[in-house]
Amino acid sequence: MTKLEAVIQNSKLESVKNALQEIGVEGMTVSEVRGHGRQKGHTEVYRGREYSVDLIPKTKLEVVLADGMVEKAVQAIVAAARTGKIGDGKIFLSRIDEAIRIRNDERGEGAL
């Protein structure tokens, strides 16, 4: 099993969600996060005062997948979230040892 974490632009959440649903990924965890990569922040000046926007609001999406689904999910996210500009986000993949459904103690991919 693999955990996929994608940090994307807020405006792309709906299309990424739809793209994942289309390939059969139903469950996911979405959180509101702030951060920056190479996009860095910038400073906005408003009426003589400076507001630094060093951490830009982003959306993080987490989903644990059966290994066979990982590549499809990555492709779906890339296709839906890409604008080609800096700040499109990143996808991180990591191994998961076990998944357990709390309700019935079901384990492994069946618990996903």
Add this chain to the structure above:
Amino acid sequence: MTAASPLISELRSFLADESALVAKKFAANGDGREALAQRTLLVEEILKRLWVEYISPQQLESGGLALVATGGFGRGWLFPYSDIDLLFLHPDRESEAKNKDAIRRFSQELWDLKLKLSPATRTLAECDHFDPNNTEFTISLLDCRFLLGSRDLFFRLHGKVIPRMVAREAKALLEGLAEVTHARHTKFGQTVFHLEPNLKESPGGLRDSNVACWMATISAMSKLGDWPQVSSLRAPVRKKLDAAIEFLMAARCFLHLRQGHDDNSLSWEAQDEAAVRKIGALDLPDLSAADWMRIYFGHARAVQRTVLQLVEEIPESWSSLRRQFQGWKSKTANTDFSVVDGLIFLQQSSSLQDPELLLRLFHFMAVHGLKLSTTTEYRIEQALPAMAVAPPRGTELWLYLQETLLQPHAAEALRAMHALRLLTLLLPELKPIDSLVIRDFYHRFTVDEHSFLAIESLHKLNQSKSEWDQRYAELLSELEDPELLYLALLLHDTGKGAPGGNHVTSSLEIANRCLDRLDVDPQERAGVLFLIENHLEMSAQLRRDIFNPETVAAFAEKIGTPERLKMLCLFTYADIKAVNPEALTPWKAENVWQLYIGAANYLNRSADHRVHSNDGDEKLARLRSLAPVTGARFKEFVEGFPRRYLQVHSAEEVMRHLEMAQALTPGSVQIDLKRGRHWYELTLVTQDRPSLFATLTGVLAAWGMNIVKANAFSNQAGVVVDSLHFTDRFRTLELNLSEWQRFKDNIAAVIAGKADLDKMLRDRQRAEKNMRVKVVVETRVDFDDQCSSTSTLLQVIAQDRPRLLHRISSCLSRERCNIEIALIDTEGQMAIDTFYLTAQGKKLSSEHQKKVSQALLDDLKILESANPS
């Protein structure tokens, strides 16, 4: 098998059969009170049988034990799955020890019958003791009722112990009760308007109706030293409370039977079913779930009002002398109202037949955050039918309403007006959203409460310590007409009560009717309607990439002016915050703010996009339709004005400017002077000439006027339209009507070079003492060459001082800069002036910019030393 088993089997089937009968009868007649009484009788019958079996033989030996019903069972209100509160009352410890086993068996059998028993075992002496940590037990004794056993023992409890104990402990009891009630209300956000309320525990639920009765009983017992013979609540209050209790009884009985256990949560599915079965409302025609909930909220509101008033009235009633003294001393009291213990009373002579007094009352409430006393509410209710014949409307109503909306406790005043049905009497447009439930898994409160909460959240900004709230608070303090924002919040969701899919369209229609009723002037009306029409726009933009300049530009173009952008930003903040307590996360607040800043900066940096009379612009089309006769002249007039000109001026104003431009003769000026609510507005139309703006601001400074806002625009033909908002610091124009003409003539004379401006300014300087400043603002001069293709943008931020604008504009003129556009603004003690400059028709070179910057800094330093902070 024990000997009791046949009895238990018999009782079990008896309980099942009788319970089914109760449910069947309730299904047929919907009478909650009757179902509760039958259930009470049924349980009593079972208790009797078990008593004879287990307790009686023992009791004969022990010489006295009484079985007492307390709490809901004591009142005879046993809901199908409620706890059965029982007190085993002993004369002494000896009896308690002797009967322990028998009581255990008796209780065990009840549990085996699946009846939820809440037993308490006490001696008479223990009942006389009040434990502040267990207020609930003492309170449950207020509903005690004899069931079985020693009648004599019960009478000692009921006739002597309880009255004596309550009289002694009344204050502590009431305070304890107020405390637990407050804690419970806090858990439910202090509002009755939940989309899925709890019929027992929510504010305005059955628990509150009991609290009202207990408080009245304790209060009466503390005075009488005995049980009151009749209800201690005043008749009109009692009547409303009784009606509410009848309804709540039926509804909770329905819920218990539907759920099959003690579940008091009124889910959406249960609401649907209750509406179809017309629970508690059998005599009404067919009801939708929303209609049925409206009836529920009406009752819940009545219950909550009664409780809150009793909670506040009774604890302070101990010394009538103190109350009078407080009223006498109260600083907030005036000739119409007195204030006692935070409650507003009407002075005896005040007559509520006068609608103005009523409006003043709620304004008073909104200012001071006080509550109405029960007697005041009663008097208002009595006065409403007469007022309903010809309710106040028009400008008079709008004036009172806006003053109320602006006060820190406006939401509380609106809620009180709403609860008394006054708000919907004055603004019937709000009727469709009265207690309206919208099921969207997002909003937690009814539509009316959501609107009040939105208004409240803006008023609370000032007290907040959160970084985000403070930014929004600052924005709110900068608004020119905050009352329009509050009115828009009050009306923005009225369309949710109308049929049809798009609530924004319906809200606009309804708001239009309401604005007619209030006779709101066209410009203000346009502001309110704009906010309602676009109230979802910012949220919609948050679903786009708000860091993309194109997204920001399109959004800013749609909004048009900085003032509208501010209002919409605050509107969005308040609207999201009022959805539910968690809806506005810091993440979302930041997104709204970033979009706001981006759009605000865009609007200031795109002010010189020019109008072309052939543009397919919506506003231009409207203007063309207003000026069909003067078509060609109109085209010539608007050609080349910055787009910002059309955004900040209404169509009517543009037409007026056109008329003024038509009347211009060579060398003349056209001046229009108006008095607004907050400031005067001077409009000047003339042919462009050197130093015009500097001269104009100089004349105003020489007259002692404080310029708070200004816009200076010119068209391709060199016609200048300058508009300046100023305050009259010395009330010259206000107190001397004759000065209006002299003021206008003087402006014309100075511009024509017929009067000496320098002399006027020197005279003014001598006459004025130095102004002390509270907040020191550092001078800052910034140039931007990027945001305009034809001009250089200059932003000057400085301490607001008399003659500041004249000084800046004169300096610019001296440095050979032509002011294409001036956007002048003041925020508290900070002046923020933006100029679009050219020199010989081009942008300023970097050397020129440096020179201008230095000249400005030097000049402002001189001004600073003349008016030191």
